[in-house]
Amino acid sequence: MSKTDISDVGLDNYKFGFHDDIKPVYTSPKGLSEDVVREISRQKDEPAWMLEFRLEALQQFKQKSMPTWGADLSRIDFDDIHYYIRPQDRQARSWDDVPEDIKSTFDKLGIPEAERKFLAGVGAQYDSEVVYHSVREDLEKLGVIFLDMDSGLREHEELVREHFGTIIPNGDNKFAALNSAVWSGGSFVYIPSGVKVDIPLQAYFRINAENMGQFERTLIIVEPDAYVHYVEGCTAPVYASDSLHSAVVEIIVKERGRCRYTTIQNWSTDVFNLVTKRAVAYRDATMEWVDGNLGSKVTMKYPAVYLMEPGAHGEVLSIAFAGSDQHQDAGAKMVHAAPDTSSLITSKSISRHGGRTAYRGHVQVLPDAERCRSNVECDALLIDDKSRSDTYPYMDIEESDVAIQHEATVSKVGDEQLYYLMSRGLSEEQAMAMVVSGFIEPIVKELPMEYAVEMNRLIELQMEGSIG
Amino acid sequence: MFFTIVRQIIGSINEESPATPMTVANSQATLAIENLHVSVNETEILRGLDLNIPKGEVHALMGPNGSGKSTLANALMGHPAFEVTAGSVHFKGQDVLALPTDERSRLGMFLAFQYPAEIPGVRVASFLRMALNARRTDEISAMDFRRLLMEKMDLLKMDPKFANRYLNEGFSGGEKKRNEVLQLAVLQPEIAILDETDSGLDIDALRIVSDGVNQLRSTDLGVLVITHYQRLLNYIVPDHVHVIINGRVVDSGDSGLAKRLEAEGYEQYGDTTSEGTD
Ligand SMILES: Nc1ncnc2c1ncn2[C@@H]1O[C@H](COP(=O)(O)OP(=O)(O)OP(=O)(O)O)[C@@H](O)[C@H]1O
Ligand SMILES: [Mg+2]
Numbered sequence A: 001m002s003k004t005d006i007s008d009v010g011l012d013n014y015k016f017g018f019h020d021d022i023k024p025v026y027t028s029p030k031g032l033s034e035d036v037v038r039e040i041s042r043q044k045d046e047p048a049w050m051l052e053f054r055l056e057a058l059q060q061f062k063q064k065s066m067p068t069w070g071a072d073l074s075r076i077d078f079d080d081i082h083y084y085i086r087p088q089d090r091q092a093r094s095w096d097d098v099p100e101d102i103k104s105t106f107d108k109l110g111i112p113e114a115e116r117k118f119l120a121g122v123g124a125q126y127d128s129e130v131v132y133h134s135v136r137e138d139l140e141k142l143g144v145i146f147l148d149m150d151s152g153l154r155e156h157e158e159l160v161r162e163h164f165g166t167i168i169p170n171g172d173n174k175f176a177a178l179n180s181a182v183w184s185g186g187s188f189v190y191i192p193s194g195v196k197v198d199i200p201l202q203a204y205f206r207i208n209a210e211n212m213g214q215f216e217r218t219l220i221i222v223e224p225d226a227y228v229h230y231v232e233g234c235t236a237p238v239y240a241s242d243s244l245h246s247a248v249v250e251i252i253v254k255e256r257g258r259c260r261y262t263t264i265q266n267w268s269t270d271v272f273n274l275v276t277k278r279a280v281a282y283r284d285a286t287m288e289w290v291d292g293n294l295g296s297k298v299t300m301k302y303p304a305v306y307l308m309e310p311g312a313h314g315e316v317l318s319i320a321f322a323g324s325d326q327h328q329d330a331g332a333k334m335v336h337a338a339p340d341t342s343s344l345i346t347s348k349s350i351s352r353h354g355g356r357t358a359y360r361g362h363v364q365v366l367p368d369a370e371r372c373r374s375n376v377e378c379d380a381l382l383i384d385d386k387s388r389s390d391t392y393p394y395m396d397i398e399e400s401d402v403a404i405q406h407e408a409t410v411s412k413v414g415d416e417q418l419y420y421l422m423s424r425g426l427s428e429e430q431a432m433a434m435v436v437s438g439f440i441e442p443i444v445k446e447l448p449m450e451y452a453v454e455m456n457r458l459i460e461l462q463m464e465g466s467i468g
Numbered sequence B: 001m002f003f004t005i006v007r008q009i010i011g012s013i014n015e016e017s018p019a020t021p022m023t024v025a026n027s028q029a030t031l032a033i034e035n036l037h038v039s040v041n042e043t044e045i046l047r048g049l050d051l052n053i054p055k056g057e058v059h060a061l062m063g064p065n066g067s068g069k070s071t072l073a074n075a076l077m078g079h080p081a082f083e084v085t086a087g088s089v090h091f092k093g094q095d096v097l098a099l100p101t102d103e104r105s106r107l108g109m110f111l112a113f114q115y116p117a118e119i120p121g122v123r124v125a126s127f128l129r130m131a132l133n134a135r136r137t138d139e140i141s142a143m144d145f146r147r148l149l150m151e152k153m154d155l156l157k158m159d160p161k162f163a164n165r166y167l168n169e170g171f172s173g174g175e176k177k178r179n180e181v182l183q184l185a186v187l188q189p190e191i192a193i194l195d196e197t198d199s200g201l202d203i204d205a206l207r208i209v210s211d212g213v214n215q216l217r218s219t220d221l222g223v224l225v226i227t228h229y230q231r232l233l234n235y236i237v238p239d240h241v242h243v244i245i246n247g248r249v250v251d252s253g254d255s256g257l258a259k260r261l262e263a264e265g266y267e268q269y270g271d272t273t274s275e276g277t278d
Helices: A034-043 A048-063 A087-092 A100-109 A113-119 A127-141 A149-155 A157-163 A174-182 A415-422 A428-444 A449-464 B002-010 B069-077 B101-107 B124-134 B142-155 B160-164 B173-187 B203-215 B230-235 B255-264
Strands: A145-148 A187-191 A217-222 A227-233 A248-253 A258-265 A272-281 A286-293 A298-301 A304-307 A313-322 A327-336 A342-351 A356-365 A372-382 A388-397 A402-412 B029-040 B043-054 B058-062 B082-091 B109-112 B191-195 B222-226 B240-245 B248-253
Touching: A034 A048, A034 A174, A048 A174, A145 A149, A149 A157, A149 A187, A149 A217, A157 A217, A174 A248, A174 A272, A187 A227, A217 A227, A217 A258, A248 A258, A248 A286, A258 A272, A258 A449, A272 A286, A272 A313, A286 A298, A286 A327, A304 A313, A304 A342, A313 A327, A313 A356, A313 A428, A327 A342, A327 A372, A342 A356, A342 A388, A342 A428, A356 A372, A356 A402, A372 A388, A372 A428, A388 A402, A415 A428, A415 B101, A428 A449, A428 B124, B029 B069, B029 B222, B043 B058, B043 B069, B043 B082, B043 B222, B043 B248, B058 B255, B069 B082, B069 B101, B069 B109, B069 B191, B069 B222, B101 B109, B101 B124, B109 B173, B124 B142, B124 B160, B124 B173, B142 B160, B142 B173, B160 B173, B173 B203, B230 B255, B240 B255, B248 B255
Parallel strands: A187 A217, A217 A248, A227 A258, A248 A272, A258 A286, A272 A298, A272 A304, A286 A313, A298 A327, A304 A327, A313 A342, A327 A356, A342 A372, A356 A388, A372 A402, B058 B222, B058 B240, B109 B191, B191 B222
Antiparallel strands: A145 A187, B029 B043, B029 B082, B240 B248
């Protein structure tokens, strides 16, 4: 895949963008340097403290070593990546360049024409803007802020400054440091005290270029007694031009607030997907991560909840699907830092065609965090003998008065199950898909309707062997 | 009563059908099994079994535990663990042994399992809808399907909430059996093999299921009922009763045969343990 070439981008082709001001076209040269970081910050016209934050992060990135556990990351070439491409420039790719299998998957999923182009990184849908605006007006009346992160920083600098990087510091880990240095896009969400947003924040925003960057940065603040369900991604394969996706998501849920964050990602199979997600939950607050990882070459993702005050509850529901030459290393982290906190981790993974999945979880109970409860259930389904699944449950329990449960199962699709379903006329592929959908159903039923439908359709397609 | 009702379903009975098993495929037979040999794990279980079930007839198959009844049922449906080493099975003139399980089903064969598999996470309704669509040329609409399913569940006096339960998961023994008959009702095959569908059903359930099947009237439905219980056969007079011992049909007759078995047991056929055969 050729990278975006400046000369290909005619300004008259510029059909979309959140801002009216058209800035000079800019694509950073390949590789990471202080100059690149400064230029990104300058392009975005950022306040000095953000540039400071970025530069510090760059130093951290250089110092940190690569993780030595998890998946094989040796094939990432940090010098061969564009760290910043303005989203409006991405449309310079031609539809003809999009691989056939991705196109045919769009067909099978019934993705609308305009949306396909966007997902393939070819064009953008402008129509959603109209819908989105009216929704945004309703939200604004409630005092809800829902912006891409760059706009959030511009329009709500103080709020952003107060929270940005407080949950995931810029030196947290090598990839969080990288994101902190070169982040672009992502969302900024603020839900005022007592406001319950009854529509998932996504559908209207789903087709938003800024949202889909490789280094997006999301910050969500849920004030006391507020509620929001944020949904990102989609089940259609996203064809990224660069092979590294490294996002950071920080969430703060204050007293009695509740936040659910749903991700469905289906990156093309050459992408390294290395994401840091962390939330803090205060007194009686609930944080739920729902995470589906279908595509990518390698995924390393362990959404975390820090349960800071009594009554806080954290959940992670995750699905990972690994096909040929894919490694999904996913899991969760729960830190019980206060008494009477509870957590629930449900992880489901499916491996086929030699794919590899791992559940990697960490449950930590700090001293004096009495009466904590934690329940971990991880189930792996192997479709064939070539595939592999591993479980790495780490427990760090420094308090005795706790109830911790861990249950792990590895199963194969049962011959009796396939035979039973086929005896009713389902083809072997349909039967297999049905067993697999059943396996992930406890998580799929938590997804918004249209995602659940797409998810099941996608599993069917995977099983037909027609994609992936 | 169970059989009476099954008999009503199938309508008129073909009086000319042979009273004893034939070694030559009956041209009228919907299902013709000839000299069937089946092995499991290298052990021969069926040893030259012959059976013809003409269109629309009800046949009962009785025999001691381990004599090969479920093996026959599964071999007919194409279970991969059951290896057919000799013989033939034709259904509607087609060589079914050459077909994979799903094609046999779509051809009109149905097995109500003695031990139905549990499929976690798959709802009865969505499964049945997919199964029904698999045998139709046009997809049934969600609404039409719902109506059909509710109608059949009503027939079997099943709580509608079963439509949303996960397939067989946590079902009681009797509920599983009733759910098998529900599938029979929705899928409307041409030959149904009921493997001990009556065992596990309480008396009321047996009546309800029988009544339900009664409503399924179709002159095309042939039935092979595998059962241990004379109680069931007291209600009904099957067209034919066959006795299987050690993987072979050793006796056939009318319903009187079932009564004789009740009185005399299987000992009249000699040693019925497979080790002692031949
Ligand atoms: N998968 C298998 N592996 C080994 N032996 C098997 C297998 N399936 C069946 N058998 C053996 O084959 C023989 C016939 O079994 P089958 O289930 O057909 O009996 P049945 O007539 O249905 O008995 P029942 O009345 O108890 O249901 C038995 O001895 C059984 O143990
Ligand atoms: Mg049996």
